[in-house]
Amino acid sequence: TAHKAQDIQEIVSHFAIQGHTAGGTPYGSGHIHDTYYIKNLQADCPDYLLQRINHQVFKNVPLLMENIEQVTAHLRSKLENIPGAEPDKEVLTLVPTRHQASYYQDEAGNFWRLYLLLQGTRSYDLVESPQQAYEGGKAFGRFQALLADMDASLLHESIPDFHNVEHRLRQFTQAIKHNQKDRVKHVQPEIDFVMQRAQLMSTICRLGREGKLPLRITHNDTKFNNVLLDSQDKAQCVIDLDTVMPGYVAYDYGDAIRTTAATAAEDEKDLSKIDIDLNLFRGFTQGFLEETCASLTDEEIGSLSLGITLLPFIMGLRFLTDYIDGDHYYKIHFPEHNLQRAQAQFRLVEVLEDKLELLQGIIEEISAACHQATTKQTK
Ligand code: ADP
Ligand code: MG
Ligand code: MG
Incomplete structure (x- = not known):
């Protein structure tokens, strides 16, 4: 169910991003959502991670997004008070839409959210050591x-x-x-x-x-x-x-x-x-x-x-x-x-x-x- 580059571009345009981006590529090995890597074409501007939320599994997306907003805000405020901690790297950061919402709903009824991409990280499906x-x-x-x-x-x-x-x-x-x-x-x-x-x-x-x-x-x-x-x-x-x-x-x-x-x-x-x-x-x-x-x-x-x-x-x-x-x-x-x-x-x-x-x-x-x-x- 990969989405077309111009569709991705259209969806990303609803979010308050910096710089400019073009399309996106499928990313990661998650089983639940569709995840896309959104590269920034402008130097010094961040890359993003776009997800289409699976609303068959999660029936109430607005409440789910409220949870994520609350939890990330709490984690961030705690880390800000820990010497040496780096909140921007250690907590997910949601990028709001241009209407200050935490997700965007498209005409087909799909829910989308955008995170800052955490650069230089990776996840492993199996533990190796x-x-x-x-x-x-x-x-x-x-x-x-x-x-x-x-x-x-x-x-x-x-x-x-x-x-x-x-x-x-x-x-x-x-x-x-x-x-x-x-x-x-x-x-x-x-x-x-x-x-x-x-x-x-x-x-x-x-x-x-x-x-x-x-x-x-x-x-x-x-x-x-x-x-x-x-x-x-x-x-x-x-x-x-x-x-x-x-x-x-x-x-x-x-x-x-x-x-x-x-x-x-x-x-x-x-x-x-x-x-x-x-x-x-x-x-x-x-x-x-x-x-x-x-x-x-x-x-x-x-x-x-x-x-x-x-x-x-x-x-x-x-x-x-x-x-x-x-x-x-x-x-x-x-x-x-x-x-x-x-x-x-x-x-x-x-x-x-x-x-x-x-x-x-x-x-x-x-x-x-x-x-x-x-x-x-x-x-
Ligand atoms: P799922 O519920 O489908 O497993 P995840 O939210 O776990 O979706 O994301 C899928 C994959 O995308 C992750 O395993 C990870 O590799 C990558 N990923 C998710 N969020 C980020 C992020 N903010 N920065 C970098 N990589 C990420
Ligand atoms: Mg996952
Ligand atoms: Mg999951």
Whole structure:
């Protein structure tokens, strides 16, 4: 769905840009939006990044853009008060339209937004080393810590109940009841797997309701390719802020571990390949806790290991639900794809369950060391 150069040019003309640009080229490997690199033809003027927002996935674009405006403003004001920080490089900057709006809607109903392009950065789809995992942890940890004093109730839920496992379990029960494609009889072992864990997996929801875990502002898409690294491979900026909304910190941590430290693809067919890479796990956890240990409560640090198994469980549950429903949410590449994805995610849950004590131990060891380092600093 690439747009023509003159269309891009027309769209960009609605934004308050400096210099002048001509057309744009598709950029990055995001799966959700159409992203274009907009080069500036005038020296000393910035390049831009144009995105057509996927409004099938994000039903309420105005509210989503309000979230992004609020979050980037908060991050910017925090960084302005940190010596040595560079807000222009470390936070996304939205370029307003000529009518001071944060997005432009074209005649076809598409929503467009423009960011300053962060020069000299790149993102990686797969983590290549523990050092990179550490930088990913730093980036998402810092993001979390800088937003710790922002009122979560200011933000809208851009996708309601996104990581709410109780809601996902209700959708699952409905799918089984309707049994649209008569597939329930093929997935009894997977259904049993879910039922055996339903209660335990609801622990974070319950602790939240009981007031034992604070509602934070979370990113909710903590994949490694949503961190821009600089030319030295150091974390520079967290991007892809569409799903930023109220949530529990274990969600961000758990989804990052699921996507950075697993040894196989999300839909791996050969279940024996699915494992967790302890060096990547350690690297991410170290970076994340260095940045967050001062702002998280002890209960939250204790909840991180719940997130490790919860996030692959939720993903598996969503894939399985879609399989039972007849595959209308996720794109599939072959008939049993959603079932294969669910089985891979559930295998990952099992592997993580087996290693949970070990993982919990690593989290505790790193958080104790981080706490010690911060008390030393403040003495
Ligand atoms: P999606 O939701 O489709 O993943 P992203 O917002 O993550 O969209 O953007 C897609 C890709 O574009 C990113 O992986 C990154 O490589 C690149 N990108 C996004 N924003 C910027 C920016 N401000 N500067 C440089 N590159 C960016
Ligand atoms: Mg992305
Ligand atoms: Mg995205």
